Amino acid sequence: MSGESLVAVLVLLPVATAAASLAIKDERLRRLLIILPSGALIAASVLLLVQVLENGPLTFTPSGHWDSLILIIELVLLAYFVYVGVVRKHLLVLGLGATQLVLFALFKFAWLPSGFKVQPAFHIDLLAVIMCLVISVTGSLIVMYALNYMQSHERHLKLGATRQHVFFFFLVGFLGAMNGVVFANSLLWFFLFWELTTLCCYHLIRHDLTEEAEQSGLRALWMNLVGGLALVAGMSLAYQASGSLSLLDLTGFGTVAPVMLLPLALFCFAGFTKAAQVPFQSWLLGAMVAPTPVSALLHSSTMVKAGVYLVLRLAPGYEGTYLSAGIAVFGAFVFMITSVLAISQNVSKRVLAYSTISSLGLIICCAGINTGLAIAAAIALIIYHAVVKGVLFLAVGIMEQSIHSRDIEDMEGLVTRLPALAGMAIIGMVVMLFVPFGVLFAKWAALQAAAAAPTVWFSLVVAFLVIGSAAGIVFWVRWIGRLMSHTAAGAGAPEAAPPEAEPRGSLSYLVVAGLLAGGVVLSVLAAPLVSYLINPAGAAMGYSPALDTAGWHLKTSFGFFTPWVLFVVIGAALLLPALLVRVRTEDIRPVYLCGEHQASSAGGPVFTSLGDQAVLLATGGFYWSRVFGERSLNVWVNGAGIALLAALFVGVIV
Amino acid sequence: MSLTELLIGLAALVLAPFVGGFLRGVDRRITARMQGRIGPPVRQPFYDFLKLWGKAPSLPNRASLVWVWGYLLLTMVTVFMLFVGQDLLIIFFVLAFAAACLAFGAYSVRSPYAHIGAHRELLQMLSYEPILLLTVVAIFLQTGTFMVSGVLEHGQPLLLTLPLAFVAVLVALGIKLRKSPFDISASEHAHQELVRGVYTEYSGRTLALIELAHWYQLVLILAFVALFWAQPLWAGVLLALGAYFLEFVVDNVTARVRWTWMLSISWGKGVGLVLLNIVLIQFVFSSARV
Numbered sequence: 001m002s003g004e005s006l007v008a009v010l011v012l013l014p015v016a017t018a019a020a021s022l023a024i025k026d027e028r029l030r031r032l033l034i035i036l037p038s039g040a041l042i043a044a045s046v047l048l049l050v051q052v053l054e055n056g057p058l059t060f061t062p063s064g065h066w067d068s069l070i071l072i073i074e075l076v077l078l079a080y081f082v083y084v085g086v087v088r089k090h091l092l093v094l095g096l097g098a099t100q101l102v103l104f105a106l107f108k109f110a111w112l113p114s115g116f117k118v119q120p121a122f123h124i125d126l127l128a129v130i131m132c133l134v135i136s137v138t139g140s141l142i143v144m145y146a147l148n149y150m151q152s153h154e155r156h157l158k159l160g161a162t163r164q165h166v167f168f169f170f171l172v173g174f175l176g177a178m179n180g181v182v183f184a185n186s187l188l189w190f191f192l193f194w195e196l197t198t199l200c201c202y203h204l205i206r207h208d209l210t211e212e213a214e215q216s217g218l219r220a221l222w223m224n225l226v227g228g229l230a231l232v233a234g235m236s237l238a239y240q241a242s243g244s245l246s247l248l249d250l251t252g253f254g255t256v257a258p259v260m261l262l263p264l265a266l267f268c269f270a271g272f273t274k275a276a277q278v279p280f281q282s283w284l285l286g287a288m289v290a291p292t293p294v295s296a297l298l299h300s301s302t303m304v305k306a307g308v309y310l311v312l313r314l315a316p317g318y319e320g321t322y323l324s325a326g327i328a329v330f331g332a333f334v335f336m337i338t339s340v341l342a343i344s345q346n347v348s349k350r351v352l353a354y355s356t357i358s359s360l361g362l363i364i365c366c367a368g369i370n371t372g373l374a375i376a377a378a379i380a381l382i383i384y385h386a387v388v389k390g391v392l393f394l395a396v397g398i399m400e401q402s403i404h405s406r407d408i409e410d411m412e413g414l415v416t417r418l419p420a421l422a423g424m425a426i427i428g429m430v431v432m433l434f435v436p437f438g439v440l441f442a443k444w445a446a447l448q449a450a451a452a453a454p455t456v457w458f459s460l461v462v463a464f465l466v467i468g469s470a471a472g473i474v475f476w477v478r479w480i481g482r483l484m485s486h487t488a489a490g491a492g493a494p495e496a497a498p499p500e501a502e503p504r505g506s507l508s509y510l511v512v513a514g515l516l517a518g519g520v521v522l523s524v525l526a527a528p529l530v531s532y533l534i535n536p537a538g539a540a541m542g543y544s545p546a547l548d549t550a551g552w553h554l555k556t557s558f559g560f561f562t563p564w565v566l567f568v569v570i571g572a573a574l575l576l577p578a579l580l581v582r583v584r585t586e587d588i589r590p591v592y593l594c595g596e597h598q599a600s601s602a603g604g605p606v607f608t609s610l611g612d613q614a615v616l617l618a619t620g621g622f623y624w625s626r627v628f629g630e631r632s633l634n635v636w637v638n639g640a641g642i643a644l645l646a647a648l649f650v651g652v653i654v
Numbered sequence: 655m656s657l658t659e660l661l662i663g664l665a666a667l668v669l670a671p672f673v674g675g676f677l678r679g680v681d682r683r684i685t686a687r688m689q690g691r692i693g694p695p696v697r698q699p700f701y702d703f704l705k706l707w708g709k710a711p712s713l714p715n716r717a718s719l720v721w722v723w724g725y726l727l728l729t730m731v732t733v734f735m736l737f738v739g740q741d742l743l744i745i746f747f748v749l750a751f752a753a754a755c756l757a758f759g760a761y762s763v764r765s766p767y768a769h770i771g772a773h774r775e776l777l778q779m780l781s782y783e784p785i786l787l788l789t790v791v792a793i794f795l796q797t798g799t800f801m802v803s804g805v806l807e808h809g810q811p812l813l814l815t816l817p818l819a820f821v822a823v824l825v826a827l828g829i830k831l832r833k834s835p836f837d838i839s840a841s842e843h844a845h846q847e848l849v850r851g852v853y854t855e856y857s858g859r860t861l862a863l864i865e866l867a868h869w870y871q872l873v874l875i876l877a878f879v880a881l882f883w884a885q886p887l888w889a890g891v892l893l894a895l896g897a898y899f900l901e902f903v904v905d906n907v908t909a910r911v912r913w914t915w916m917l918s919i920s921w922g923k924g925v926g927l928v929l930l931n932i933v934l935i936q937f938v939f940s941s942a943r944v
Contacts, residue, residue: 412764413764433754434747434750434751434754435744435747435748435751440747444741444743444744444747447743447787447791448743448794448800450791451791451794451795452794456936459929459932459933459936460929462788462791462932463784463788463925463928463929466783466784466787466788466791466925467784467921467925469783469787470779470780470781470783470784470787471780473750473754473776473779473780473783474776474777474779474780477754477757477758477776477779478773478776480758480761481757481758481760481761481762481769481772482761484717484758484761484762485761485762485763485764485769486715486717486762486764558794558798558799558800558801559741559742559743559744559799559800559801560741560801561740561741561744566744566748569731570728570731570748570751572727573723573724573727573728573730573731574724574727574728574755576723576727577719577720577723577724577727578720581716581719581720581723583711583713583715583716583719584711587710587711587712587713588713588714588715589712589713589714590714591714591763591764591765591766591768591855592765592767592849592854592855593765593766594849604764617764617766618766619764619765619766619769620769621773622770622773627914627917
């Protein structure tokens with residue numbers, strides 16, 4: 001298949017599938033209709049990778065009246081946002097939508113010469129293909145998971161008429177819009193796909209139509225419209241300064257004139273809103289009211305990744321400028337502060353949301369550091385984060401349906417209740433957190449890049465990075481600890497999980513296991529991944545490859561490690577004891593309770609407390625919310641975020 | 655990795671427990687003298703180890719034993735990596751995994767005392783991790799490398815240009831060695847609300863394993879301190895021993911603090927000092943910037 005038709009498949013097939021799923025009411029048929037194109041999508045993205053690896057970047061403009069069609073859809077879409085503002089009586093949405101519509105119409109019809117075309121419409125380099133792989137593979141797997149999930153979700157909600165067809169319309173369509181975002185070179189086309197992701201996101205968040213869901217959807221909408229407005233303003237300024245609306249011209253490998261900095265800053269700002277960076281984090285936190293596949297999709301492969309993609313895509317354009325340093329400091333700050341905020345959270349999805357925002361902050365920080373090593377770290381982080389965050393969200397989704405709670409406190413001892421699922425979640429968190437897995441490799445590269453950065457601000461960036469990564473240890477380890485905590489057989493024996501508690505062969509379990517296996521395998525193969533994909537992707541953006549992978553080491557100019565050796569050593573250190581250690585049942589003793597034991601009851605160990613009352617043993621997590629909580633920190637966090645953004649813009653303008 | 659490096663690493667793995675145990679014995683002896691007691695013989699930690707090893711097993715569950723083994727083996731990995739001259743960042747990342755294993759072991763048992771200890775262990779990691787990593791970056795700025803082997807080749811003593819970072823490392827050292835005023839997670843001297851924190855559920859052989867891991871860890875941390883005056887080596891050893899002695903003194907003249915205070919000391923003063931040192935390197939000793 002030619003590159004052009006692959007692109008057509010990747011963008012249009014999800015849209016067509018989405019349209020079909022809207023029309024088809026029969027559940028079994030829809031299942032088939034969604035699973036088959038998902039496979040095609042994955043295959044197409046792999047074929048596209050092969051093409052681009054062989055022939056270099058794919059650059060073309062589809063023939064036909066696409067420009068007019070896209071313009072029409074764009075105007076309809078913006079008008080729809082205004083309509084939402086009117087119907088929902090939401091002034092912010094109304095105002096932002098109307099301003100955007102008027103500005104865009106003025107720009108398009110009064111400013112741009114009629115028949116203005118951006119050549120080429122698509123430019124697909126390796127970075128775009130990597131993004132496309134992340135979107136198509138992770139995204140398709142999440143869609144498959146959703147097939148099972150939504151059935152039980154609707155059963156649980158006891159809906160009269162199913163709304164699954166609407167759900168899958170937006171869920172599958174999302175993938176097409178995302179692929180469009182990463183392929184587009186023409187900013188006019190890019191803008192359409194960007195706004196389409198906003199639209200899909202809004203509808204998916206409000207899917208359950210509860211009051212809370214509606215409010216969260218509207219919040220996501222207005223915050224992303226702020227970004228859209230920045231995009232329109234950036235487009236006008238970019239056109240005024242350079243007469244071009246092509247991303248290729250805009251980045252131009254570091255040869256950008258100072259007048260272009262403001263549009264670039266506006267584009268990056270749009271990226272920050274989409275990536276839910278401080279002070280826009282609340283829309284992503286609110287988005288967790290949506291069914292879990294939505295959260296998984298928003299957090300791992302789509303939506304927020306569009307934001308960091310834009311910042312990363314533009315990185316060669318602002319290399320070595322004040323803007324670059326400002327972005328590095330801002331991203332590092334977000335990385336740190338959202339990790340710290342996550343310590344105070346006891347709701348699993350909020351912990352995951354904060355950790356997503358924090359990882360995105362790290363990616364943005366890497367784009368701001370803007371050296372070959374930093375860009376490699378950013379791309380690696382995009383890949384690993386997408387896979388692992390997908391695993392964690394999907395696992396939490398199943399847990400929520402089993403134990404009817406998303407509170408980490410209620411997940412105590414899940415290793416005995418849902419062993420397979422808890423095991424996968426624990427491994428996923430370990431992959432997020434510890435060496436030798438991929439996320440840590442990216443963090444290692446980011447720290448080295450920050451330490452070797454040419455900007456004088458690097459010391460601040462490094463300080464933010466080290467505090468943020470220490471905070472990450474706290475909330476992940478504590479969560480793993482809650483999952484693992486159990487009493488051994490003999491002392492208040494935990495009932496072993498009945499086999500029917502976990503449908504291990506079901507599609508959703510297979511998806512989680514498959515994604516997790518992918519994350520682990522990619523971590524073991526970090527060196528080849530860098531040498532075949534990440535280094536060439538950086539080189540295609542104009543950066544000199546900074547990671548030497550000869551002999552399967554990962555080597556920078558300042559340090560190195562060998563992932564597979566670490567895997568063998570650390571794996572042996574943890575697995576050998578797990579396999580070899582034997583404990584005799586008669587050596588098992590009840591836990592220490594100040595010597596005030598009573599006999600175990602059915603619910604577990606009991607001890608004697610005040611007034612000789614028998615009290616059931618209980619343990620709980622500490623969340624230290626007085627120190628790390630949102631209530632005490634949010635004012636400062638948002639204030640600092642706004643101040644940093646203001647400093648960024650003031651510096652760029654002056 | 656050359657054959658010599660490999661042999662040095664293996665030798666370190668064999669010798670570290672003896673050095674670590676001996677230093678612990680010295681610690682107990684000197685501490686006793688400071689408190690007006692005679693104290694145990696210097697060999698006492700080895701006697702304790704053997705006694706613990708010979709006890710009849712008594713465990714809350716199997717998982718905790720597995721995690722303790724993980725804690726010991728991963729700590730040994732870090733010692734090996736340091737002595738063969740590997741990447742300092744990776745060494746500290748592995749060390750974090752090892753420390754987490756101790757917390758996992760405590761969490762895996764449904765025991766209130768162990769859980770409080772594990773939570774506080776996390777707070778200790780939250781406190782010392784940033785100092786250690788930031789110091790590694792400061793060392794990088796002076797030597798141009800993250801590799802221990804590269805730092806050893808650096809001619810000039812690091813202490814001369816990184817004095818403030820060194821002070822911060824002393825704070826981290828105190829937290830990592832669980833000395834007063836930072837013994838909040840395991841309390842050397844049993845405190846009521848903690849009993850023995852993360853160690854509560856360990857006894858006999860598992861406790862012996864933890865003790866062994868601590869000896870390795872002591873050697874690791876002191877070796878890191880010695881990097882501040884790597885050439886000649888005896889100066890580094892003296893520096894490390896001096897730092898260790900300072901920890902005894904502080905241990906004996908201070909009382910245990912609240913965790914918020916520990917965090918404000920380590921993030922505020924500790925991280926602040928390293929940052930200040932980095933800024934000094936850049937602007938005052940700017941010629942040394944690589």
